[in-house]
Amino acid sequence: MPLYIRRPLQSPTSSNRLNTFALLQPSRIYLSCFASSSRRVPGPSRQDRALLPSHRFITPIRTFASYSRRQHQAKMSDANVEAAKRAAARQAVKDHFDPNAANVGIGSGTTIVYVVEAIKEASTNPAIRFIPTGYQSRQVIVKAGLTPIAFDSLAEDTMLDVAFDGADEVDVELNCIKGGGACLFQEKLVAQRARKFVCVADYRKKQDRLLTNWPTIPIEVAPLSVPAVLRALKTLGATEPKLRTTLLEKSGPLKTDQDFYIVDAPFKTLLVMEDVKTGKGNGDGSDGTWEVNRLSEAIKSLTGVLEVGIFSGLNGPDAEALRATDSRKTVTSGQKPVAVYFGMADGTVELRTAQQ
Numbered sequence: 456m457p458l459y460i461r462r463p464l465q466s467p468t469s470s471n472r473l474n475t476f477a478l479l480q481p482s483r484i485y486l487s488c489f490a491s492s493s494r495r496v497p498g499p500s501r502q503d504r505a506l507l508p509s510h511r512f513i514t515p516i517r518t519f520a521s522y523s524r525r526q527h528q529a530k531m532s533d534a535n536v537e538a539a540k541r542a543a544a545r546q547a548v549k550d551h552f553d554p555n556a557a558n559v560g561i562g563s564g565t566t567i568v569y570v571v572e573a574i575k576e577a578s579t580n581p582a583i584r585f586i587p588t589g590y591q592s593r594q595v596i597v598k599a600g601l602t603p604i605a606f607d608s609l610a611e612d613t614m615l616d617v618a619f620d621g622a623d624e625v626d627v628e629l630n631c632i633k634g635g636g637a638c639l640f641q642e643k644l645v646a647q648r649a650r651k652f653v654c655v656a657d658y659r660k661k662q663d664r665l666l667t668n669w670p671t672i673p674i675e676v677a678p679l680s681v682p683a684v685l686r687a688l689k690t691l692g693a694t695e696p697k698l699r700t701t702l703l704e705k706s707g708p709l710k711t712d713q714d715f716y717i718v719d720a721p722f723k724t725l726l727v728m729e730d731v732k733t734g735k736g737n738g739d740g741s742d743g744t745w746e747v748n749r750l751s752e753a754i755k756s757l758t759g760v761l762e763v764g765i766f767s768g769l770n771g772p773d774a775e776a777l778r779a780t781d782s783r784k785t786v787t788s789g790q791k792p793v794a795v796y797f798g799m800a801d802g803t804v805e806l807r808t809a810q811q
């Protein structure tokens with residue numbers, strides 16, 4: 456149902472109060488702004504009313520005190536999230552970074568900055584080579600005074616000792632959604648090349664199932680294929696897949712480090728394998744439910760899709776063990792983390808590991 460709300464645009468004073476009407480609809484936001492002192496706040500215009508056959512009109516009375524309290528709470532919660540990321544990063548580095556390592560993968564995003572900070576505190580050994588997963592990741596490595604080396608400079612048989620990265624959401628089986636910051640292809644390359652992938656995140660990312668809090672699956676797509684991929688995603692059950700634009704919408708679609716585009720596809724909350732075993736859904740899309748691995752494969756098979764932002768299947772050590780017994784060498788590399796460190800709101804760090 457459309458929602459008609461009024462809210463202050465800035466902290467109100469008795470002489471000059473800025474109010475705004477916002478009509479929130481799924482596809483449109485109407486905004487009208489006016490200054491008022493003591494005069495009565497007008498309701499929606501006739502034109503707006505025509506657009507709103509069944510609107511709700513809410514007129515909250517907001518004081519300066521409640522306004523600044525909200526701002527203060529938002530700042531506190533931002534600080535909380537950053538503290539959570541830092542705590543998780545420190546613990547992950549303490550447990551998984553070996554100062555004698557040869558090659559270490561470094562992911563992208565805001566959390567990885569704390570991982571690099573903790574690595575730098577543990578060692579600045581110039582012999583350790585850090586493999587970035589994109590432009591921002593390389594910048595973080597260079598700024599920390601560590602030694603970056605491009606992924607394609609690695610000898611073919613060289614495995615990374617460990618790769619650290621963030622995630623947008625993680626489920627109980629350690630499947631991850633990644634790509635919220637438009638990095639996923641190089642992150643997957645690096646995770647698959649690592650003996651172990653260690654994920655670091657804050658409490659908002661810790662969920663039982665994927666697509667619980669995080670709304671969409673990011674997919675990296677060749678620009679030419681975007682219309683066809685959008686259509687195909689709808690047939691797979693994505694409700695309203697969208698091409699991601701830059702913050703300044705008029706600048707057009709957002710480009711990845713590969714000069715590709717990102718499509719964000721919303722699906723119903725995904726099932727884990729256990730859900731399919733216990734009859735919670737077919738998990739193959741036939742009844743509207745998708746199991747994580749099945750959806751990842753279905754999206755990856757679309758022409759024009761470079762990579763999908765679901766990290767699932769095997770983890771590094773499991774892939775290694777299977778490969779040792781696989782004479783045909785068909786086992787693909789692991790891409791799932793062996794451990795996920797979640798910084799919690801109360802300052803503690805929770806650990807989910809592959810064995811749990």
Ligand SMILES: O=C[C@H](O)[C@H](O)[C@H](O)COP(=O)(O)O
Pocket residue numbers: 562563564565566567620621622623632633634635636637638639642
């Ligand atoms: O595209 C970005 C990457 O997949 C990030 O690792 C992911 O979005 C998590 O980012 P952040 O640490 O900023 O939450």
